[in-house]
Amino acid sequence: MIHRAWLRNQGLPGDVFDGRPVIGICNSWSELTPCNAHLRDLAQHVKYGVLEAGGVPFEFPVMSLGETVMRPTTMLYRNLASMEVEESLRASPVDGVVLLCGCDKTTPAMVMGAASVDLPTAVVSGGPMLNGKFQGRNIGSGTSLWTMADDVRAGRMGLDEMLSAEAGISRSAGTCMTMGTASSMAAAMEVMGLALPDNGAIPAVDSRRQMLARETGRAIVGLVEAERPLSSIVTRASFENALRVNAALGGSTNVVIHLLAIAGRLEISLTLDDIDRLNRDIPLLANIMPGGAYLMEDFYYAGGVAAILRELGRHIDGNAATITGTLADTLSGVRNWNDDVIRPLAKPLKPEGGVAVLRGNIAPDGAVIKLATIDPALQRHRGPAVVFDGVADLKARIDDPALPVTADSVLILRGAGPRGYPGMPEAGSLPIPRKLLEQGVTDMLRLSDARMSGTSGGSVILHAAPEAAAGGPIGLIEDGDIIELDVSARRLLLDVPDAELERRKRAAPRSWAPVYTGGYADLYTAHVEQADKGADFDFLKGRRGAQVPPAH
Ligand code: FES
Numbered sequence: 001m002i003h004r005a006w007l008r009n010q011g012l013p014g015d016v017f018d019g020r021p022v023i024g025i026c027n028s029w030s031e032l033t034p035c036n037a038h039l040r041d042l043a044q045h046v047k048y049g050v051l052e053a054g055g056v057p058f059e060f061p062v063m064s065l066g067e068t069v070m071r072p073t074t075m076l077y078r079n080l081a082s083m084e085v086e087e088s089l090r091a092s093p094v095d096g097v098v099l100l101c102g103c104d105k106t107t108p109a110m111v112m113g114a115a116s117v118d119l120p121t122a123v124v125s126g127g128p129m130l131n132g133k134f135q136g137r138n139i140g141s142g143t144s145l146w147t148m149a150d151d152v153r154a155g156r157m158g159l160d161e162m163l164s165a166e167a168g169i170s171r172s173a174g175t176c177m178t179m180g181t182a183s184s185m186a187a188a189m190e191v192m193g194l195a196l197p198d199n200g201a202i203p204a205v206d207s208r209r210q211m212l213a214r215e216t217g218r219a220i221v222g223l224v225e226a227e228r229p230l231s232s233i234v235t236r237a238s239f240e241n242a243l244r245v246n247a248a249l250g251g252s253t254n255v256v257i258h259l260l261a262i263a264g265r266l267e268i269s270l271t272l273d274d275i276d277r278l279n280r281d282i283p284l285l286a287n288i289m290p291g292g293a294y295l296m297e298d299f300y301y302a303g304g305v306a307a308i309l310r311e312l313g314r315h316i317d318g319n320a321a322t323i324t325g326t327l328a329d330t331l332s333g334v335r336n337w338n339d340d341v342i343r344p345l346a347k348p349l350k351p352e353g354g355v356a357v358l359r360g361n362i363a364p365d366g367a368v369i370k371l372a373t374i375d376p377a378l379q380r381h382r383g384p385a386v387v388f389d390g391v392a393d394l395k396a397r398i399d400d401p402a403l404p405v406t407a408d409s410v411l412i413l414r415g416a417g418p419r420g421y422p423g424m425p426e427a428g429s430l431p432i433p434r435k436l437l438e439q440g441v442t443d444m445l446r447l448s449d450a451r452m453s454g455t456s457g458g459s460v461i462l463h464a465a466p467e468a469a470a471g472g473p474i475g476l477i478e479d480g481d482i483i484e485l486d487v488s489a490r491r492l493l494l495d496v497p498d499a500e501l502e503r504r505k506r507a508a509p510r511s512w513a514p515v516y517t518g519g520y521a522d523l524y525t526a527h528v529e530q531a532d533k534g535a536d537f538d539f540l541k542g543r544r545g546a547q548v549p550p551a552h
Contacts, residue, residue, distance in 0.1 A: 003093065007058075016056045021224040023050045023217070024094035025059040026085060026114075028106040033066035035103035035182060036126055038173035038204055045210040046098050046124060049217020055096075055224070057217070062088060065105040067182075072516050075451065076423030076524060078105040078112075078261075079537050085113025090546055094119065096224040098216055102126030102174070102204075104181035104454065107189065108258035112536070114230055115265035117546050120223035121230040122323050123195040124213045125186035127204035128296035129174035134165045140178040140289040141169055142455020146429070153399070154437040174204025177296040178289040181454030184251030185258060187305045191245045192238040193322030194230070197330045201304030203297055219323050228323075231543065236268050237320040240278055241327065244315050247282035247354025248308050250291030250372030252454025253462055256355055260534030264541045272366040272532050276357035276490065284353025284372050285311055285343045290457035291372030292349055294341050302338035310334045311345050358461060358485070358492040361501070362447070362473055365465035365532045367492055373457030375443045379487040382495070383408040383445060384480050390415040390515070391427050399434040407436060410445045410483040414474045417449035417467025418528040418535045420512045422521055428452040428462040445485060447492075449474055449531070461485070461492065463531035469512035470530060476504045 151157035175182035187200035263270035318328030449467035468475030
């Protein structure tokens with residue numbers, strides 16, 4: 001009686017408690033997460049669908065992670081938000097859940113939490129913003145912003161122009177309209193079968209996004225009635241398909257880290273070696289920034305994720321499950337409507353679009369590089385290191401005219417990994433030093449234990465593991481050491497004899513004091529795993545289920 005009586009204060013008639021499916025709508029809406037600020041509207045459409053299918057919906061909030069405004073970095077809070085989702089779901093009397101997510105970390109956080117509980121689960125992503133516009137041309141959030149920031153630093157763009165671009169870049173509700181982390185993860189949700197077809201691409205303000213939300217509300221009721229938990233949909237095949245599609249999309253390097261973490265929650269074996277293998281023979285098909293020229297609106301009109309799946313054909317396991325059937329079922333009638341935006345498999349934009357996993361004495365546990373955006377001239381490279389110890393050191397010295405740097409140098413940032421910062425910020429796409437920008441240099445090799453924004457590009461090696469703060473060899477590099485990269489051999493070497501590295505380790509043991517400490521940050525640094533394991537907390541891995549002991 002107490003459960004029913006209190007819930008009825010929202011105007012619910014008594015017969016809604018007749019045993020029909022109770023659906024939680026787990027919402028990461030927040031005005032401080034601009035990319036998710038429209039999700040309360042979308043939740044309404046999920047509710048309509050739940051009611052139409054005979055369920056009863058309850059919307060509830062969880063911690064939201066606004067990529068552009070949170071400090072010191074949203075990744076610090078991904079695991080915290082996942083804990084909130086997990087505990088909210090387990091503690092609440094819901095039979096199934098629809099996750100409303102969008103901005104970069106909200107998707108993995110919510111899916112990680114839901115995976116540990118393993119109820120019937122569906123995802124609705126917020127969808128991308130309309131194309132950015134400036135001076136009659138398209139501009140992409142993130143990607144164009146980084147370029148314009150360099151233009152401002154090099155004196156090629158004035159303040160007025162910058163402010164005008166600022167007003168035109170985010171013209172509507174939604175997530176970044178490049179193939180950044182939000183769009184890459186939304187595509188992964190579609191491919192992994194947790195979201196309905198077109199979830200990966202419909203613009204946030206297109207009415208078809210609301211229709212998708214409504215249909216998801218109907219679908220989740222069916223999932224509950226069929227007793228199909230999340231783990232019955234997402235299998236090893238789902239991860240393999242998602243990684244191959246991410247390669248064809250030229251998607252975010254962050255997808256690697258998030259999928260490793262989700263697999264860890266589901267107790268599915270997935271390693272960096274698997275990821276390298278799955279990416280190897282997949283060309284870049286999506287001509288979308290940052291690896292291409294178009295934006296997400298164009299991608300949707302060209303056919304979206306389904307058209308990519310169709311192009312990939314034999315590379316995809318069509319038997320993989322979705323919330324409505326199989327992946328193959330979703331592809332009937334799908335066509336590629338614009339083969340410049342979505343390239344056919346026989347005419348790709350680049351021969352490889354995914355992520356290569358590099359190994360060697362700098363990163364014994366692996367590092368990643370985005371093949372869609374690497375300068376071909378830098379795929380094999382030897383150059384002297386210019387080392388920065390942490391983000392503050394980088395900011396203080398990168399534009400120093402006396403910095404001993406040339407276009408052949410390799411910029412190194414360390415102390416910015418999961419434990420070191422803490423939270424592994426998106427600082428890995430180090431800015432080109434101003435004096436090189438002024439010489440016309442637009443790309444150079446960069447290496448770090450940090451991450452980078454999915455909207456970033458360039459020749460950037462990321463996620464070096466172990467990180468410096470965990471004793472990784474990246475912490476032993478000195479200015480002038482020669483760094484050698486050979487992408488085709490997947491090799492990343494520090495050309496310094498082992499004996500000298502041993503000497504450095506003994507001579508100058510370093511401590512990498514985190515810039516942010518106390519409270520939750522201390523829990524984070526004590527329990528976060530390295531990037532090659534997905535940077536989840538050691539105590540959160542695995543499926544703990546939905547059961548709780550009775551309260552009374
Ligand atoms: Fe939210 Fe890019 S900042 S999706």
